[in-house]
Amino acid sequence: MKWVRTQALSGRLFGGAWLSLGSAITAEIAGRAGYDWLLIDMEHGCGDYGDLMRQMQALSASSSGVIVRVPKADPSVFKRVLDMGPAGLMVPNVSSADMAGEVVRMARIRPGGDRGVAQTTRASGYGAEYEDYIASVNGGLLIVTQIESRRAVDEIDAIAAIDGVDVLFVGPLDLSIDLGVTHDSPEYADAVQRVARAARRHGKVAGVLVRNEQQAHTYIQQGYSFIAMGSDRGQVIKGMQENAMLFSNLRDSVREAG
Structure with a gap:
């Protein structure tokens, strides 16, 4: 699990994609494609918790790190x-x-937080790796915070300064709508540049979802390195x-001809 956080924070281009269909078969296909990481979307995706477990199991044989976007910031979620053992968590x-x-x-x-634990979860190898998991999870879990509003951009330095926040991830559609x-537009361009600058100042990483290679190059030039290129749903469409x-x-x- 920890390698995903280490590689993401290295600043090298770390490329992934969205899994929105809730399909273990689609996840397995994506896992074989060679992405650095794959995000299973529980906010706007089609799957439930059972689908999440099956997708994670399908990805266990792949070399892609698994990140899950939760629907909201809630301790029970x-x-x-x-407990299912993702390498990272994205919070909208x-x-x-x-x-x-x-x-x-x-x-x-x-002592670093308030999350409760159980001994025989998938995250701890169903108990076989419990002690190692407890010792490493706080430092090994990648935490990705989505920047999707004017308020978030205005407070971006304060957000980036929080210990434990690893990636400042721009949600382009929500951010542009809120702005x-x-x-x-120049205002949107200024916002994404402010996010990148804050990430650099605080030793964090800037991330974004893009639709094509041209967009990717534009963001990379601004200092973004944690980049998702589209989704399984978009590819099927x-x-x-x-x-x-x-x-x-x-x-x-x-x-x-006729």
């Missing part, structure tokens, strides 16, 4: 997800230093639409 819409500190406390066990601007268009073009060709 954190405990249930973390972290908008203040107080909230960031609470996220860290909910994710860490005592009331488009992605190509794109592939199906392209196939359907192919048949439409074939029909046109047949009609012209």
